[in-house]
Amino acid sequence: xxxxxxNLLICIMxxxxxxxxxxxxxxxxxxxxxxxxxxxTTIQSEMTTFNMLYxxxxxxSMVLVNCIDGLVTNDSYGNLIPNLxxxxxxxxxxxxxTFHLRDDATWVNQQGEVQANVIxxxxxxxxxxxxxxxxxxxxxxxxxMSTIDGAxxxxxxxxxxxxxxxxxxxxxxxxxxxxxxAPDEHTLVYHCIAETPYFPTLGTYxxxxxxxxxxxxxxxxxxxxxxxPETLWYSGPYIITTYVNNNEKVLTQNPEWWNTxxxxxxxxxxxxxxxxxxxxxxxxxxxxxxxxxxxxxxxxITTSESNEFHDYTVVEYTNQIPYNFFWNWAKNxxxxxxxxxxxxxxxxxxxxxxxxxxxxxxDYLSRYNSVxxxxxxxxxxxxxxxxxxxxGTDYTSLVRENLGIDYxxxxxxxxxxxxxxxxxxxxxxxxxxxxxxxxxxAVFYVQSANxxxxxxxxxxxxxxxxxxxxDYVTLTIKTYISSQAEEVRSPSLNSFQKTGWxxxxxxxxxxxxxxxxxxxxxxxxxxxxxxxxxxDETLLATAGEVAELIHTAHAIxxxxxxxxxAFAEAEAALLNHCLCLPVYMNSVYQLTQINDYSRxxxxxxxxxxxxxxxxxxxxxxxxxxxxxLAEEYEANRVHE
Amino acid sequence: xxxxxxxxxxxxxxxxxxxxxxxFLLMRMLPTDYYFxxxxxxRLSEQEKNxxxxxxxxxxxxxxxxxxxxxxxxxxxxxxxxxIQTGVPVAEVIASKVAISLxxxxxxxxxxxxxxxxxxxxxxxxKDGIVDHVGTAYTVFVNAVPHLISYSLLLIFGSRVLGLxxxxxxxxxxxxxxxxxxxxxxxxxxxxxxxxxRYMVDELNKDYIKLAKIKGLSTxxxxxxxxxxxxxxxxxxxxxxxxLLTITGSLLAERFFSxxxxxxxxxxxxxxxxTNIVQALVMIYAGLxxxxxxxxxxxxxxxxxxxxxxxxxxxR
Numbered sequence: 001x002x003x004x005x006x007n008l009l010i011c012i013m014x015x016x017x018x019x020x021x022x023x024x025x026x027x028x029x030x031x032x033x034x035x036x037x038x039x040x041t042t043i044q045s046e047m048t049t050f051n052m053l054y055x056x057x058x059x060x061s062m063v064l065v066n067c068i069d070g071l072v073t074n075d076s077y078g079n080l081i082p083n084l085x086x087x088x089x090x091x092x093x094x095x096x097x098t099f100h101l102r103d104d105a106t107w108v109n110q111q112g113e114v115q116a117n118v119i120x121x122x123x124x125x126x127x128x129x130x131x132x133x134x135x136x137x138x139x140x141x142x143x144x145m146s147t148i149d150g151a152x153x154x155x156x157x158x159x160x161x162x163x164x165x166x167x168x169x170x171x172x173x174x175x176x177x178x179x180x181x182a183p184d185e186h187t188l189v190y191h192c193i194a195e196t197p198y199f200p201t202l203g204t205y206x207x208x209x210x211x212x213x214x215x216x217x218x219x220x221x222x223x224x225x226x227x228x229p230e231t232l233w234y235s236g237p238y239i240i241t242t243y244v245n246n247n248e249k250v251l252t253q254n255p256e257w258w259n260t261x262x263x264x265x266x267x268x269x270x271x272x273x274x275x276x277x278x279x280x281x282x283x284x285x286x287x288x289x290x291x292x293x294x295x296x297x298x299x300x301i302t303t304s305e306s307n308e309f310h311d312y313t314v315v316e317y318t319n320q321i322p323y324n325f326f327w328n329w330a331k332n333x334x335x336x337x338x339x340x341x342x343x344x345x346x347x348x349x350x351x352x353x354x355x356x357x358x359x360x361x362x363d364y365l366s367r368y369n370s371v372x373x374x375x376x377x378x379x380x381x382x383x384x385x386x387x388x389x390x391x392g393t394d395y396t397s398l399v400r401e402n403l404g405i406d407y408x409x410x411x412x413x414x415x416x417x418x419x420x421x422x423x424x425x426x427x428x429x430x431x432x433x434x435x436x437x438x439x440x441x442a443v444f445y446v447q448s449a450n451x452x453x454x455x456x457x458x459x460x461x462x463x464x465x466x467x468x469x470x471d472y473v474t475l476t477i478k479t480y481i482s483s484q485a486e487e488v489r490s491p492s493l494n495s496f497q498k499t500g501w502x503x504x505x506x507x508x509x510x511x512x513x514x515x516x517x518x519x520x521x522x523x524x525x526x527x528x529x530x531x532x533x534x535x536d537e538t539l540l541a542t543a544g545e546v547a548e549l550i551h552t553a554h555a556i557x558x559x560x561x562x563x564x565x566a567f568a569e570a571e572a573a574l575l576n577h578c579l580c581l582p583v584y585m586n587s588v589y590q591l592t593q594i595n596d597y598s599r600x601x602x603x604x605x606x607x608x609x610x611x612x613x614x615x616x617x618x619x620x621x622x623x624x625x626x627x628x629l630a631e632e633y634e635a636n637r638v639h640e
Numbered sequence: 641x642x643x644x645x646x647x648x649x650x651x652x653x654x655x656x657x658x659x660x661x662x663x664f665l666l667m668r669m670l671p672t673d674y675y676f677x678x679x680x681x682x683r684l685s686e687q688e689k690n691x692x693x694x695x696x697x698x699x700x701x702x703x704x705x706x707x708x709x710x711x712x713x714x715x716x717x718x719x720x721x722x723x724i725q726t727g728v729p730v731a732e733v734i735a736s737k738v739a740i741s742l743x744x745x746x747x748x749x750x751x752x753x754x755x756x757x758x759x760x761x762x763x764x765x766x767k768d769g770i771v772d773h774v775g776t777a778y779t780v781f782v783n784a785v786p787h788l789i790s791y792s793l794l795l796i797f798g799s800r801v802l803g804l805x806x807x808x809x810x811x812x813x814x815x816x817x818x819x820x821x822x823x824x825x826x827x828x829x830x831x832x833x834x835x836x837x838r839y840m841v842d843e844l845n846k847d848y849i850k851l852a853k854i855k856g857l858s859t860x861x862x863x864x865x866x867x868x869x870x871x872x873x874x875x876x877x878x879x880x881x882x883x884l885l886t887i888t889g890s891l892l893a894e895r896f897f898s899x900x901x902x903x904x905x906x907x908x909x910x911x912x913x914x915t916n917i918v919q920a921l922v923m924i925y926a927g928l929x930x931x932x933x934x935x936x937x938x939x940x941x942x943x944x945x946x947x948x949x950x951x952x953x954x955x956r
Contacts, residue, residue: 043904056679133688225727242810486671
């Protein structure tokens with residue numbers, strides 16, 4: 001019996017070796033273009049709706065942005081370029097925006113048959129749907145309500161109407177109340193509450209997307225809520241011809257697409273896969289065009305020079321989302337009483353700055369990028385590529401200049417042991433006088449089922465112990481079961497929360513308004529930080545100063561360079577007071593046949609997933625080729 | 641028999657009703673924030689959340705909600721999905737997946753039943769021979785190695801050596817179904833082999849087999865007319881359940897090969913708090929389980945006339 005089992009094991013090992021020696025996905029020879037793109041998402045990212053107006057999820061927008069065209073889009077350098085709007089202008093300094101729509105765009109059904117022309121009224125129906133409390137359940141309302149005249153009033157009006165009446169509304173009251181009009185079929189006018197220089201960039205986001213009034217009439221409100229690829233109308237480059245939930249979506253070319261110049265793939269397939277490991281296996285057999293590498297796969301590839309993909313690992317060029325720790329200014333103990341020790345400590349600026357300068361987060365960054373951890377070092381609250389000045393300077397560069405941090409990519413830029421020691425000593429003195437006992441306990445929550453996040457948190461705990469000292473601060477890691485909002489945030493049990501954020505539109509206000517202590521919509525301060533309960537005069541004054549700088553910047557609407565410069569000063573002030581703590585940016589290693597540098601890029605909106613004019617190499621890109629592409633990309637950078 | 645059937649049917653309906661009611665009430669004990677996405681939780685005011693919950697009837701007392709649910713069931717209305725496929729009727733969400741799981745499950749069941757029983761017979765017939773040893777080693781291997789590992793090995797072998805598609809695709813439904821079906825059959829074949837061998841070996845050691853041998857019956861006649869028939873009775877009881885439960889799919893195999901079946905649906909709908917789907921699935925699963933057991937009992941009486949469903953003493 002033992003002999004049989006050992007023979008069997010030998011057979012299995014031999015088979016594994018045979019398989020291990022199998023042919024790889026790369027071939028030599030002239031690079032060929034990929035005509036049928038095959039992408040994937042993991043099972044957690046399956047689409048839950050085909051109603052673009054309803055969802056803010058990337059899983060939804062990354063498919064539908066290829067099926068429905070918006071007013072504007074982005075080029076590969078983040079410049080705003082025409083899409084269904086051929087041009088746009090404002091004659092009153094940004095309060096009224098007029099978009100001139102092209103006249104050859106059509107809506108088609110899943111069979112590619114023309115159903116209607118795309119007309120300005122479709123944007124009226126789109127915005128009515130968004131602002132109708134009972135139709136869209138409040139999704140995607142933040143931006144239109146804060147910018148478009150009468151939007152908030154209409155939202156409240158529909159809320160009062162009740163479910164049935166609101167679902168049956170047409171455009172009559174909407175047009176009376178909301179600052180939007182369609183003087184003719186190809187002209188669309190938005191009236192903003194105030195001068196809004198960035199308003200056209202909102203056109204890249206789903207909140208200003210159109211829906212055909214005829215389709216709504218055909219499907220009804222509930223029908224459009226549950227719209228499927230079979231019932232959806234398309235105006236973009238592709239049509240969803242095959243959709244099997246939790247399996248795959250196949251997009252093929254829209255035969256009636258107005259744009260005959262842009263290049264498209266013959267087909268784009270999104271497979272839903274169990275994990276990135278399965279995806280790696282499929283990339284090896286040539287079944288995928290791109291794979292995101294897990295830490296273990298990356299290690300296997302990079303540590304073995306004989307690995308077929310050793311020269312092919314490249315870092316994805318994408319909008320890097322900065323993740324920050326947002327303080328909880330009014331933490332409670334588990335019994336519901338205020339955690340005075342923590343609240344007093346975090347209100348002390350020296351205490352916060354001892355964290356800011358005192359922790360070298362490199363080991364923490366290694367959890368996200370083990371090969372080049374410092375490439376995901378976050379310095380700012382805002383993301384790169386958000387906006388640029390007229391001379392091409394990225395906005396975040398201005399913030400870094402204002403911060404005076406020597407960002408060299410070789411050492412953790414913010415770490416300054418001397419400053420940290422000074423601030424720690426100052427904090428201990430000041431806080432002791434206020435009755436704070438040491439060590440101060442900080443509580444950080446992770447989801448109980450998420451082992452990766454738990455491991456990350458343990459690294460963080462070790463860093464805090466190492467750099468701040470157990471005599472000063474201790475980190476306690478706790479877990480929540482399913483809902484951070486209900487279990488942690490609502491009872492205010494955490495000391496800080498880690499959050500990443502992508503802007504909906506192209507303006508620094510998108511980030512900074514969330515830290516404006518005078519604004520109810522400052523979610524980072526009020527929702528995550530319970531700032532409304534703060535009583536510390538010094539902290540309130542500091543937050544007030546920063547808010548003032550934000551207001552000053554926001555008031556500049558006629559000179560974008562001056563506006564961005566002022567916002568950069570406000571953001572630097574915010575960080576110099578450590579009202580939040582930038583920690584890391586996402587960074588993904590991949591094997592790919594797609595030239596990321598040819599994709600649309602912007603630090604806001606959702607156009608990055610638009611799959612037109614994409615360069616590819618069916619053999620996959622080597623790291624050397626990738627570096628060359630990056631160099632060419634930077635050399636050709638043009639900002640409008 | 642009819643009386644028994646009616647009695648079992650009523651008992652089954654009552655059981656399903658109790659199970660569904662318990663699950664329904666348990667779901668209503670969850671925090672109400674399950675109804676909202678994280679974005680909605682952040683954005684909506686408490687008043688707006690309450691309005692939304694009230695409109696959905698979730699602020700009524702649980703018994704009122706339960707009675708409303710029963711009324712919906714009488715109209716065959718399972719509600720709509722809220723998180724898996726927003727706004728789509730639950731019946732549609734489930735129906736699209738049942739057919740696929742049923743297809744994969746029944747094909748793998750037929751394959752594993754055929755292979756398992758045949759190899760099990762051969763193992764029993766040639767006990768301690770080479771077939772028996774190889775079969776036992778296979779059974780041990782399949783049961784000892786985690787499914788994820790054996791699936792991975794099969795995936796690598798199938799895709800890189802045989803050139804089969806790694807994932808199921810409806811655009812290549814036959815070739816792409818080979819690996820998932822093979823994986824599904826992998827484990828159950830071992831199960832049928834194990835139990836067929838075990839029951840047949842048990843039967844072979846009984847006195848009536850010795851008598852049959854003394855009376856001069858051929859080995860073939862003994863094996864198929866007597867041993868297999870008696871050994872198959874305990875297996876037969878589980879066949880209807882096995883067949884019916886193919887509808888529920890396989891969580892691991894379907895997820896591993898992206899088969900859009902029922903397997904991952906329950907786990908997904910629980911993790912995403914899609915309560916309408918959870919309730920419907922629990923009802924379906926409970927119903928299938930109960931019907932399967934009942935049909936198994938009936939099948940046993942057909943195969944083995946000694947078993948009666950009604951007579952006291954012999955009744956099971």
